[in-house]
Structures are given as structure tokens and as C-alpha cells.
Amino acid sequence: MLTSILIILFLAVIIGLVLGFSSVQFKVKGDPIIEKIDSILPQTQCGQCSYPGCKPYATAIAKGEADINQCPPGGEAGVRALAELMGVEYKPLNESHGITKAKAVAFIDEDTCIGCTLCIQACPVDAILGAAKQMHTIIEKECTGCELCLPPCPVDCITMPEIKEDTENWKWKYPVYNINKTDSNKPKVSH
Amino acid sequence: MNLIDKIFKFNGGINAETKKNISTSMAVEKIEIPKKLILPLRQHIGNMPKIKVSTGDYVLKGQLIAEADGNVSAAIHAPTSGEIKSIEKLLIPHPSGLPDYCIVIAPDMKDQWIKKSSIDWKKIGLDQTIKLLLNSGIVGLGGAAFPSHLKLGLNRTNKIDTLIVNAAECEPYITCDDMLMREKSEELMKGIQLVQELLGAKETIIGIEDNKPEALDKINFYINKKSSITAKVVPTIYPSGDAKRLIYLINGIKIPKQKRAAEYGIQMFNVATIIAIYRFINFGEPSLSRIVTITGNLHKPRNYEVLFGTSLKDLIKKSGGQINKNNTFIMGGPMMGFKLPSIDISVTKTMNCVISAEQDMIEEKNEPLPCIRCSKCAEACPVELQPQELFWFSKSDQFEKAQNYNLFDCIECGCCSYVCPSNIPLVQFYRYAKSEIIADNIAKEEAGIARDRNDFRILRLEREKKERAERNAKRKLESSSNDKSKLIEEKRAEIAAALGRINKDEKIK
Ligand code: SF4
Ligand code: SF4
Ligand code: SF4
Numbered sequence: 001m002l003t004s005i006l007i008i009l010f011l012a013v014i015i016g017l018v019l020g021f022s023s024v025q026f027k028v029k030g031d032p033i034i035e036k037i038d039s040i041l042p043q044t045q046c047g048q049c050s051y052p053g054c055k056p057y058a059t060a061i062a063k064g065e066a067d068i069n070q071c072p073p074g075g076e077a078g079v080r081a082l083a084e085l086m087g088v089e090y091k092p093l094n095e096s097h098g099i100t101k102a103k104a105v106a107f108i109d110e111d112t113c114i115g116c117t118l119c120i121q122a123c124p125v126d127a128i129l130g131a132a133k134q135m136h137t138i139i140e141k142e143c144t145g146c147e148l149c150l151p152p153c154p155v156d157c158i159t160m161p162e163i164k165e166d167t168e169n170w171k172w173k174y175p176v177y178n179i180n181k182t183d184s185n186k187p188k189v190s191h
Numbered sequence: 192m193n194l195i196d197k198i199f200k201f202n203g204g205i206n207a208e209t210k211k212n213i214s215t216s217m218a219v220e221k222i223e224i225p226k227k228l229i230l231p232l233r234q235h236i237g238n239m240p241k242i243k244v245s246t247g248d249y250v251l252k253g254q255l256i257a258e259a260d261g262n263v264s265a266a267i268h269a270p271t272s273g274e275i276k277s278i279e280k281l282l283i284p285h286p287s288g289l290p291d292y293c294i295v296i297a298p299d300m301k302d303q304w305i306k307k308s309s310i311d312w313k314k315i316g317l318d319q320t321i322k323l324l325l326n327s328g329i330v331g332l333g334g335a336a337f338p339s340h341l342k343l344g345l346n347r348t349n350k351i352d353t354l355i356v357n358a359a360e361c362e363p364y365i366t367c368d369d370m371l372m373r374e375k376s377e378e379l380m381k382g383i384q385l386v387q388e389l390l391g392a393k394e395t396i397i398g399i400e401d402n403k404p405e406a407l408d409k410i411n412f413y414i415n416k417k418s419s420i421t422a423k424v425v426p427t428i429y430p431s432g433d434a435k436r437l438i439y440l441i442n443g444i445k446i447p448k449q450k451r452a453a454e455y456g457i458q459m460f461n462v463a464t465i466i467a468i469y470r471f472i473n474f475g476e477p478s479l480s481r482i483v484t485i486t487g488n489l490h491k492p493r494n495y496e497v498l499f500g501t502s503l504k505d506l507i508k509k510s511g512g513q514i515n516k517n518n519t520f521i522m523g524g525p526m527m528g529f530k531l532p533s534i535d536i537s538v539t540k541t542m543n544c545v546i547s548a549e550q551d552m553i554e555e556k557n558e559p560l561p562c563i564r565c566s567k568c569a570e571a572c573p574v575e576l577q578p579q580e581l582f583w584f585s586k587s588d589q590f591e592k593a594q595n596y597n598l599f600d601c602i603e604c605g606c607c608s609y610v611c612p613s614n615i616p617l618v619q620f621y622r623y624a625k626s627e628i629i630a631d632n633i634a635k636e637e638a639g640i641a642r643d644r645n646d647f648r649i650l651r652l653e654r655e656k657k658e659r660a661e662r663n664a665k666r667k668l669e670s671s672s673n674d675k676s677k678l679i680e681e682k683r684a685e686i687a688a689a690l691g692r693i694n695k696d697e698k699i700k
């Protein structure tokens with residue numbers, strides 16, 4: 001009798017320890033489904049989805065409050081990935097939220113800038129440098145191209161030039177063949 | 192039969208016509224200093240180097256003009272003395288046909304060296320030597336252009352037992368390494384000894400295809416029974432010159448996917464790279480020139496030794512121009528190379544060979560047909576992949592599946608395309624899929640940074656809000672504190688005193 005009580009007590013303690021330990025050790029950061037949705041979103045943080053950023057949109061999708069086709073920067077591929085993750089049918093991008101544009105980064109015409117700092121306050125990723133009454137610059141690498149800095153600028157000195165193709169970001173294109181009929185011997189060039 | 196004679200044949204590969212004799216009948220011709228040198232900043236794998244000169248500067252031969260940016264990068268030096276004419280975007284040897292940053296030098300024809308000094312590497316130690324090599328500008332001259340200091344530095348984490356010298360030169364048409372071995376064998380052997388010592392390797396095996404008997408004779412002249420250097424003849428099977436294939440041919444060691452040879456005690460260098468390292472350590476000469484094969488459909492195909500930056504167009508002219516004027520040129524070999532969008536470019540560290548295309552290379556005479564699942568491609572694949580599956584997944588943008596089928600282990604050797612009876616340009620699809628996946632990964636990485644910065648900003652705004660609230664609260668608190676009331680009291684007293692004085696004055700009046 002006593003031994004069985006002891007065994008049960010012992011087991012209870014062990015299981016309790018294991019559970020306690022694993023709840024600390026394997027604690028999930030945030031809601032896993034929101035994290036998963038957020039990892040698909042492009043993080044442009046532009047708010048075109050009508051939420052104040054990607055995370056809030058992800059949360060809304062997870063709660064079933066928002067549709068999966070509201071993010072223009074994510075484009076068609078983004079909607080497809082979301083559809084697969086959520087197990088719902090793909091649908092084309094809802095154009096009332098905007099259309100997918102080529103990636104661009106903001107550029108400040110430093111001669112015109114009056115240093116009002118309004119753009120800094122608008123930038124969702126702190127990619128603009130500058131202090132009051134001083135010329136401002138964009139940290140090109142950090143800029144997501146969200147365009148949120150455009151409307152606040154009182155002198156309209158920010159533009160959004162598209163990122164041009166160069167030897168670094170160039171990609172091999174999808175192969176297209178010439179269709180010819182005659183036969184010949186190899187070797188041929190396979191590229 | 193001892194191990195040295197045994198050859199371990201890898202899976203697949205092809206036996207194509209080598210067409211090497213086209214360009215080996217004449218000795219390497221050294222090209223005089225041209226009137227203009229165009230040096231692209233991107234000539235290697237890794238970061239673009241940092242420009243160290245400005246327009247109008249006078250530079251000496253061997254002077255550093257662009258410095259390695261970080262560890263995975265390579266420097267660029269002035270190939271001769273002269274003036275920096277401009278730094279601008281010009282066409283470079285790249286399949287995109289897009290311009291990129293170049294330094295343009297107008298040589299003064301004096302060919303004046305900077306002060307050269309040899310490196311006593313035993314005295315300064317290996318670490319210091321590798322640091323110097325970082326700015327030697329030496330990269331793999333076999334075509335891959337991987338910075339050499341990285342390969343030499345690796346033996347600090349992995350013990351290297353064997354140096355394998357890649358003298359296979361397996362692609363058809365290319366003969367620059369063959370000619371280099373024929374003409375510079377003595378320097379090569381000295382270089383091999385040096386690199387073997389730098390690596391701390393016990394032995395060196397030179398892997399050479401059996402289609403280069405002249406070069407082999409020259410090398411064998413320097414090899415004696417007692418030396419730790421041996422030459423091993425491998426059969427002419429393309430792609431025997433691929434690093435992992437050559438190691439297997441020679442040693443029978445199969446380096447698994449995603450592992451490096453160094454982890455198995457092996458390091459490999461190409462013959463031209465070995466000579467470059469030798470010249471840097473022994474004479475203090477950085478990487479300034481190379482041998483390039485100009486061959487194919489030309490009147491006088493041959494090999495040239497040229498300064499980096501020399502115009503390719505001039506070399507083609509020197510070779511008598513095209514016999515059949517089709518204006519199509521391929522850089523690298525016919526199997527792995529790419530069509531040059533323009534020949535208005537200069538010779539770079541990666542340019543081992545330029546082929547003026549024969550007619551049958553450009554006419555896509557065979558109409559690509561659907562895949563018939565014959566699995567000929569799998570039989571030919573030296574990496575033992577399943578090219579037909581990779582093709583299907585790449586074609587239909589199923590990139591994750593393509594990766595699960597080890598797309599990134601594909602060496603783009605082209606054996607599969609070569610044997611495919613349906614004439615499908617398989618490698619084109621793999622290149623497409625690979626670059627899409629790479630771009631996607633970069634976008635993911637950037638998104639990660641943007642996410643972190645946005646999270647940080649939200650935290651910062653919250654913190655600032657809190658701080659502002661705290662400050663306001665404190666101010667309120669302070670205003671109600673004794674200090675304030677004391678101040679007011681003092682002020683009141685002063686006013687009272689002043690009023691008192693006025694009253695006094697009035698009384699006096
Ligand atoms: S629309 Fe903009 S803010 Fe909304 S999820 Fe897409 S990138 Fe993020
Ligand atoms: S909003 Fe316009 S004017 Fe004001 S700091 Fe930014 S760029 Fe300059
Ligand atoms: S060789 Fe060509 S046709 Fe045959 S399985 Fe491979 S891709 Fe298909």
C-alpha cells in the first residue's frame with residue numbers, strides 16, 4: 001500500500017517537473033499561426049492591406065477578420081503561399097488595396113529638403129537619417145519602399161525610383177526555345 | 192596494381208569531341224601593352240572590392256587600385272603603369288549583358304613596377320601570409336574565380352594531407368592550362384612545392400587527362416621517385432575536372448553533398464592559380480595577367496598571355512576574325528559556358544576561354560520535344576541526380592521540390608542536356624530555378640531585417656511615450672514640491688520689500 005502511494009507520488013513529482021520544465025523550455029514565442037503568416041508577408045510595412053503593418057494584418061488573417069488577398073507588395077506569389085498555409089482557395093489580389101509594383105527605394109533630393117523631420121516620423125523601419133533643420137538621407141539598404149514618407153513631405157522632395165536590374169540582382173530567365181525542324185549532330189550549346 | 196594506377200570511375204559523364212588541337216598548334220603569344228585597359232571591379236566570387244584611386248591618378252604596375260572588401264573578396268591591381276582615365280559603368284563579361292563598375296587605365300607604356308618584395312612566409316608565419324594574400328588579387332583561374340586566400344587559410348581548421356592539382360581541363364576547346372603546363376612547367380613545379388608547404392600537405396597529386404601527353408612529359412621531367420609529388424593520368428571523360436569528380440577519380444573518395452574537400456584533408460588548386468601564388472610569394476607580384484584560349488570558328492585560333500583589362504575584340508581581330516561571320520561567341524567551354532552578349536569587353540580573371548561559335552553550336556536544329564522519361568540524363572549525370580525530375584520541378588516553378596531533389600548540388604555540367612534525346616535545354620531550367628530561389632532567399636532575409644526594424648521602432652515609440660509620460664508626471668510633481676513654493680515665497684518677499692521701499696520713499700517725500 002505504502003509503496004504504491006510512494007510510487008504514485010514519485011511519478012507525480014517527476015511528471016510535474018517534466019511538464020514544468022517543458023513549458024519553460026518549449027515556450028512558443030507569440031502565436032505560431034500569426035508568426036507563420038507574418039513570415040510569408042513581405043514586411044514592406046506599407047499599410048496598403050488597411051492594417052497598420054504586416055503583423056497586424058497577419059493577426060487579422062489568423063482571426064479570420066481579413067482576407068488573404070489584401071497585400072499588394074506580396075503579389076500573386078504571396079497570395080498563393082497564404083492560400084496554401086490557410087488551406088483556402090487562391091483568389092486574385094484585391095485591387096482596391098493597390099497593385100503590385102516593382103520594388104523601389106525612396107530617394108531624398110537633398111538640395112530641396114528643409115529638414116522638417118516629418119518623413120522620419122512616418123518611416124516604419126527607421127530607414128531615414130537626419131536631425132531637425134538638417135538635410136535627410138535614406139539608408140537604401142533598410143528602405144522597404146513602402147511610400148509612407150511621400151505624403152508627409154511638405155516640399156515633395158522624396159521620389160521612389162525603381163530598383164534597376166544590375167549584374168548583382170540579375171536572374172537567369174525562364175528558357176524559351178526556338179522551334180526548328182531539321183536534324184543535326186551534336187554537340188550543341190545547351191545554354 | 193597500386194593505388195596510384197587505379198582510377199575510380201564516376202557515374203555518367205560524356206565523351207565529347209575535345210577539339211583541343213585547334214588552339215594548341217601555336218605557342219602562347221604574349222600580347223604587348225594595349226592602349227587602354229578596362230578592369231571590372233567584379234571579377235571574382237564575393238564582395239565587390241573598394242576603389243582606392245580616383246580619376247587622374249598615376250599608378251604603377253602592380254599598385255593596388257581596389258582593395259578586398261572583407262574576407263570573401265579579392266583585390267585588383269594596375270596591370271601596368273599609367274593614368275586612371277575614368278571609373279565608370281561599362282560592359283563586363285556577364286551573361287546579362289549589363290554594365291558594371293570598371294576602372295579604366297591609360298598605360299604610359301613604361302611598364303614601371305611598384306617596389307616589389309618577396310614574402311618570407313616562414314618567417315612572418317602563415318596567418319600573416321594569408322592576410323597578405325587577401326590583397327594579392329589571386330582567385331581561382333580555372334574559371335570559378337574563388338578567392339585563393341580562403342582556400343589556403345582553410346587548413347587551420349582542417350588538416351590538409353593532400354594537395355590535388357587540377358590539370359584535367361576537361362571541357363572541349365579549352366587549352367590554356369595545357370599550354371601553360373607545356374611552357375611553364377618549371378615554375379609550376381616550384382609553385383606546387385610552395386603551395387604544398389603552405390598547406391602543410393604531405394603529398395601532391397597532379398590530376399591530368401590523358402589527352403595532354405606533351406604537358407605530362409614536361410611535368411614528369413620534374414618528378415622523381417623520391418618526391419612527394421606524383422602525376423596521375425585520368426581518362427578523358429567530361430567533367431573529370433570538376434573538383435569532386437577529380438578527387439574521386441584520383442583517390443576514390445566520395446565527398447558527400449554539402450561537404451567540402453578540405454574536411455577530408457584534401458585541397459585543390461588549378462595550375463594557373465598555383466603559378467600566381469608562386470609569383471606573389473616569391474617575387475611580390477600580384478595577379479596581373481592570365482592565359483586565355485581564343486578558339487573555334489576563327490582563322491588563327493591560339494592562346495594569348497594578356498594583361499587583365501585587355502580588349503577581347505582586339506584578341507579576336509588578332510586571331511584573324513571569324514571564318515563564318517555569325518557574331519556569336521561563348522565564354523568558357525561549350526558545355527558550361529555562356530553566350531557573350533557583346534565582345535566589347537575585356538579579359539578578366541574568369542576568362543579562360545572564348546569560343547567563336549561554330550555554326551552547329553548556334554543553330555538550335557533539334558526541336559525540343561516533351562520529356563519521354565528515358566532517364567538517359569540520370570545515367571549521364573556525374574552527380575547522380577535525377578535531371579528529369581529537376582527539370583519537371585524547375586519548369587513548373589516547384590522550387591521547394593527541386594531543392595528536395597538536390598538542385599543546388601547540380602554543377603551545371605550540361606551532360607544531361609547533351610544526352611537528352613528530346614533535346615531539352617535542361618541546364619537553362621536549372622539556372623533559372625537556382626536564381627529564382629536565390630533571389631527569394633535574399634528577399635526573405637531583407638524581410639527579416641525589415642521585421643526586426645519595425646519591431647524595434649514600435650518598441651522605441653512605446654518607450655518614448657512612456658518616458659514622455661514619466662517626464663510630465665515628474666514635472667507636475669516638482670511644481671507642487673517645496674522648492675517651487677519656496678521660490679514663490681522668495682519672489683513674494685522681494686516684491687514686498689520693493690513695495691516697502693516705495694512706501695518709504697513716499698514717506699520721505
Ligand atoms: S500590404 Fe504592406 S503592411 Fe500590409 S501586409 Fe503587405 S507589406 Fe505588410
Ligand atoms: S519630409 Fe521632406 S523636407 Fe521634411 S525632412 Fe523629410 S525629406 Fe526633408
Ligand atoms: S534525357 Fe531528356 S527525355 Fe530522357 S528522361 Fe532526361 S529529360 Fe527526359
Ligand code: SF4
Pocket residue numbers: 568571572573574575576577578581600601602603604605606607608617618
Ligand atoms: S547539369 Fe546538373 S543535372 Fe545535368 S548532368 Fe550535370 S550535374 Fe547532373
